[in-house]
Amino acid sequence: MIDFLLLGNGAMLPLPDRWLSSLLVRCEGELTLFDCGEGTQIPCRRFGWGFRRLGAIVLSHCHADHVAGLPGLLHSIANAGRTEPLAVYGPEQTASVVAGLRVIAPLLPYEVVVHELVGGDRFALPGGLQAAALTAEHRVTCLVYRVGLARARRFDPDRARALAIPLELWRTLQRGEPVSWPGGSASPDDVLGSDRPGVSFGFATDTRPLATMPPFFDRVDLLICEGTYGDAADLPKAIQNKHMTFAEAATLARDSRARALWLTHFSPALEDPAAFLNEATTIFPETVLGYSGLTGTLKFGNSDL
Numbered sequence: 001m002i003d004f005l006l007l008g009n010g011a012m013l014p015l016p017d018r019w020l021s022s023l024l025v026r027c028e029g030e031l032t033l034f035d036c037g038e039g040t041q042i043p044c045r046r047f048g049w050g051f052r053r054l055g056a057i058v059l060s061h062c063h064a065d066h067v068a069g070l071p072g073l074l075h076s077i078a079n080a081g082r083t084e085p086l087a088v089y090g091p092e093q094t095a096s097v098v099a100g101l102r103v104i105a106p107l108l109p110y111e112v113v114v115h116e117l118v119g120g121d122r123f124a125l126p127g128g129l130q131a132a133a134l135t136a137e138h139r140v141t142c143l144v145y146r147v148g149l150a151r152a153r154r155f156d157p158d159r160a161r162a163l164a165i166p167l168e169l170w171r172t173l174q175r176g177e178p179v180s181w182p183g184g185s186a187s188p189d190d191v192l193g194s195d196r197p198g199v200s201f202g203f204a205t206d207t208r209p210l211a212t213m214p215p216f217f218d219r220v221d222l223l224i225c226e227g228t229y230g231d232a233a234d235l236p237k238a239i240q241n242k243h244m245t246f247a248e249a250a251t252l253a254r255d256s257r258a259r260a261l262w263l264t265h266f267s268p269a270l271e272d273p274a275a276f277l278n279e280a281t282t283i284f285p286e287t288v289l290g291y292s293g294l295t296g297t298l299k300f301g302n303s304d305l
Ligand SMILES: [Zn+2]
Pocket: 011, 012, 063, 065, 066, 206, 265
């Protein structure tokens, strides 16, 4: 199961009712934050998912509206009592940007470990999530991410009993490892059913839509995607500033065969995103406008978005 809490849905600068684009993800009680614009810690505190279990921060790119909230957030995590290391993932320059921001947050009770990624990299996130990065197209180096949670194969206890496999070895087989005992041996295939689909989501901001994206996001359960401009007439601006319109985000969701789309990263000039929602829903009906406090859950075989 993966829980989502959209903390902020804004681009460029925070507005009184619109925090900058950031997303909190919870899996097995562990938290991962995607992007950390100025003030991210405030909606984080408001919605009460806590700071201590925040084990990783994934940055799309190093524009201020995606990273400037880091120093304050790092202090909030410290105040919550975290002592375990915190991983920060992002594209090239992430290490120098984090080091620069940490000039004003030098003393922390935990280690901050920065991992710079390139498109094609795969990495693990807290709670058993598996992530992959793809090169985006923005004015600086930017990555979009696909994150999945695998589902274990079904364990057949009747078969395990019939094979006289000692009970204490069942868990090892469930993990996919072979076992042996004085009376015999067994492999996972002896007691596990066929593969079962997991759940997955995509996080895409800030970028133009690329031909490489639909295969990368193929059949994600949820695509969280920037829609900086609502009006399709702003396409020239989207092209110039390396962003997307609502229609482009919806087309990406449709072409990716996503199950649902959350739009986020609205331009400050886009005062009423709802006025342009139909630009997206005519292309991809399962579109939701992001707002601070939007939540959803992906469950195996039964999701609630
Ligand atoms: Zn941005």
